Amino acid sequence: MMLGLLLARAGVPTVVLEKHGDFLRDFRGDTIHPSTLELMAELGVLETFLKLPHQEVPELRAQIGDRSLPFADFRHLPTRCKFIALMPQWDFLRFLAAQAAPYSTFQLVMRAEVTGLIDERGRVVGVHATRPDGPLEVRADLVVAADGRASVVREKAGLRVQELGAPMDVLWFRLSRGPDDPQQTMGRFDVGRIFIMINRGEYWQCGYVIPKGSVEQIRQRGLETFRSDVVRLAPFAASREREIRDWEDAKLLTVRVDRLRRWYRPGLLCIGDAAHAMSPIGGVGINLAIQDAVAAANLLAEPLRLGRLTTDHLRLVQRRRELPTRVTQGLQVLIQRRVITRVLGGADQLAPPLLLRLFARFPVLRRLPARLIGVGIRPEHVATPAVAVGLRD
Numbered sequence: 123m124m125l126g127l128l129l130a131r132a133g134v135p136t137v138v139l140e141k142h143g144d145f146l147r148d149f150r151g152d153t154i155h156p157s158t159l160e161l162m163a164e165l166g167v168l169e170t171f172l173k174l175p176h177q178e179v180p181e182l183r184a185q186i187g188d189r190s191l192p193f194a195d196f197r198h199l200p201t202r203c204k205f206i207a208l209m210p211q212w213d214f215l216r217f218l219a220a221q222a223a224p225y226s227t228f229q230l231v232m233r234a235e236v237t238g239l240i241d242e243r244g245r246v247v248g249v250h251a252t253r254p255d256g257p258l259e260v261r262a263d264l265v266v267a268a269d270g271r272a273s274v275v276r277e278k279a280g281l282r283v284q285e286l287g288a289p290m291d292v293l294w295f296r297l298s299r300g301p302d303d304p305q306q307t308m309g310r311f312d313v314g315r316i317f318i319m320i321n322r323g324e325y326w327q328c329g330y331v332i333p334k335g336s337v338e339q340i341r342q343r344g345l346e347t348f349r350s351d352v353v354r355l356a357p358f359a360a361s362r363e364r365e366i367r368d369w370e371d372a373k374l375l376t377v378r379v380d381r382l383r384r385w386y387r388p389g390l391l392c393i394g395d396a397a398h399a400m401s402p403i404g405g406v407g408i409n410l411a412i413q414d415a416v417a418a419a420n421l422l423a424e425p426l427r428l429g430r431l432t433t434d435h436l437r438l439v440q441r442r443r444e445l446p447t448r449v450t451q452g453l454q455v456l457i458q459r460r461v462i463t464r465v466l467g468g469a470d471q472l473a474p475p476l477l478l479r480l481f482a483r484f485p486v487l488r489r490l491p492a493r494l495i496g497v498g499i500r501p502e503h504v505a506t507p508a509v510a511v512g513l514r515d
């Protein structure tokens with residue numbers, strides 16, 4: 123959606139295909155990072171954006187057993203907004219779609235599921251999709267796969283994937299919020315358990331992290347045991363655990379961390395999770411996907427507009443975004459190995475890692491994780507112009 127907006131705004135006719143009928147997916151996290159807010163400012167829409175309901179989080183804390191330790195402080199970032207905004211991602215996507223809608227160069231087609239590529243002499247020249255009213259074929263100078271971690275497009279393109287591995291999956295469910303509940307989104311580490319609660323206004327979006335492949339074992343222990351575990355981790359939610367009526371209410375989200383060796387083929391480019399599926403650790407995957415979109419627009423808008431796109435331009439996008447991706451995934455994999463595996467393995471003494479203790483003790487050190495999470499490596503800026511294209515009424 124971000125790339126669609128930037129390209130359409132720069133005068134490149136763009137079609138965005140989305141397989142669902144709305145943006146109401148709850149599987150993608152809710153974090154809008156300071157760097158993304160900076161991009162909103164560069165697009166001149168920050169003020170309007172911040173009028174949407176959101177929570178501002180200037181500091182991140184980790185709850186280890188009963189201790190709450192601060193580890194990232196966004197208040198010193200060199201950005202206009204010195205906080206992470208928590209906003210349901212469907213509101214964010216709807217906002218971007220509304221910004222793009224006035225451009226006559228922009229078209230959003232909902233309920234259009236891409237099922238295959240149109241390949242002519244080794245070059246991708248479009249996609250096949252299905253819509254409720256029948257098949258759809260879209261031809262284009264460039265197809266961009268932004269279809270997430272289970273990308274059909276990258277699979278159809280036969281691009282090689284390097285698996286980096288993830289030791290966990292997540293059971294994802296909702297509990298209603300009570301008037302006396304805490305306000306803050308929170309994450310809690312306990313012996314053998316990691317539990318995340320995201321404040322979405324009327325309800326908590328909960329993530330119960332489990333060792334990869336252990337869902338059957340958890341189901342066999344029974345729903346009652348699972349509900350008691352939830353109450354132990356969030357005692358204020360006692361009596362609401364019955365809202366998890368059956369296992370259908372606790373959806374399994376599969377975590378994967380992988381990366382394509384080559385992000386492109388003639389006529390095709392992958393960005394976001396389709397190029398590099400991110401772990402939920404640090405809540406940075408959305409930020410990386412957005413940054414990829416901005417870099418792609420900066421490098422591709424002009425050659426696309428002039429009809430001079432070559433595969434070398436696509437190579438430049440990978441070259442620009444590969445380093446931030448590798449470093450971020452490297453850190454995620456390190457935390458997965460050093461912290462997540464240990465905690466989920468049930469280490470009976472849950473001592474905070476040394477680094478976390480140092481962050482808690484020396485506030486100045488908290489600026490480093492804030493920078494990595496809030497801005498990331500090699501932040502992108504909107505360099506595409508807003509060319510005068512016919513605006514719709």
Ligand SMILES: Cc1cc2nc3c(=O)[nH]c(=O)nc-3n(C[C@H](O)[C@H](O)[C@H](O)COP(=O)(O)OP(=O)(O)OC[C@H]3O[C@@H](n4cnc5c(N)ncnc54)[C@H](O)[C@@H]3O)c2cc1C
Pocket residue numbers: 139140141142149150151152153234235236237268269270271273274275292329375376377378393394395396399400401402404405406407408409411
């Ligand atoms: C449990 C969990 C929690 C997470 N929490 C966070 C967090 O708090 N913060 C954060 O930054 N990151 C988080 N992440 C990572 C984050 O979700 C991803 O990195 C990010 O969503 C990637 O964005 P994307 O646009 O590439 O893909 P997605 O957000 O997955 O979007 C892909 C889009 O493509 C559509 N689509 C898929 N297939 C097709 C098709 N065939 N045809 C047409 N449309 C299609 C989908 O409907 C979807 O709208 C989390 C990940 C997990 C697993």
